[in-house]
Amino acid sequence: MLKRRINLATAAAGAALVAVAVAGCGSNAQPIQVNLAASEVLAQAAQKTAEVTSYTVDAVVETAHPQESKGKVQGRMLYQSKPQLAADLTLDTLDMGGKGLPGGVRAVLQGDVVYVKVEALKELVGATKPWIKVSLSEMGGSGEVKQYLDQIQQFDLASVTKMVTASKDVKSVGTESVDGADTTHYSGTFPVDVAVQQLPADQREQASRNLAELKDVKFDIWVDSDGLPRKLALSGAKEGATLNATLFFKGFNEPVKIEAPPADQVGELPKGTTN
Template sequence: MLQGDTVYVKVEALNDFLGNTKPWIKVSLSETGHAGEVNQYLGQIQQFDLANMTKLVTASQDVKSVGTESVNGEDATHYSGTFPVDVAVQQLPADKQAQAREGLAELKDVKFDMWVAADGLPRKLALNGSKEGATLDATLFFKGYNEAVNIQTPPADQVGELPKGTTN
């Protein structure tokens, strides 16, 4: 989340790496002097646009239903399969294809699991793949379809600072 010149990031792996005990990390772009680097990271995060990530699975030729499970208290059909990255990227809008190819460049096939509710909309998507040291392991949740969004700064007691020296 970006508010003014402050970025609030909530990524569990980043918190673990930095030893942060609060769920959010605050980064002031004006203080770091590295706005370009932060914007690059934000761009990488934004490539995981939920709608576009879901389009990738439409390239699968082996998708199958593997049962019904609950996702956030809602019954959903669990589908599993794989998709070839080179074909899947072609399902994206033209302006998103180059970025997706770059982000998934080392992967050939990606395994996915998707949970779809009775309304036909996804509730959860898990993507996994690896090749020659490159890995992808992402789980995305979908909720609040057609609900108004009210984005607010996280409460101060939930926000940690980026440790000094990590942006130099």
């Protein structure tokens, strides 16, 4: 019997699992050759992820547990790595066990600072302004705000692409159009314990914790002619608990506008809530 449900963190990290990273889509991108094996296509896509400088991802993650209510996360994230690391995450739906957050959640990451906007924080930590500003260096390993920052990490694309390469049974199952782009559809599974080892050492612990309840994950990934993932669907189950996530990727290497909220709407996190 599961000691804890597949919760929101598991879901989006699963979505993270999903986070099929996007790869360089500039004019120098070379089409993937049709004679490559499916596993080679994934490996080549993973290599390209390091070249991506920006993207947009739309995601829906749903969870269920036989002893608990269903959960759902739905939102969009804009990401850029240059000129500085930045992300803008909007969660329109954040429902866990029938308890949602009115107004959703917004989180903006700029360098080593994260801004979070959620009504619930006013009651949880005594916030007095719409946005809370937190320095990542001061946040520590826990805190009320960190759970929202984790959502940004869980939508990360590069991590997921690496995890998908752990598959030993991936195969091509046809061609399809995704958001107007011609793609090849690949399907397979990967073991979570092996997939986590594909990540940098400093990311493995978080991924392992979020996905601990899943053993094997089924995935479907749609890759375009430039080797860029356009869509990824993920599903996993264990002892009646289930996870299903679908992510769509676009805007590879296109300019994105990620701005901090107006200064007069930003407050500091009250002391005693960062650890």
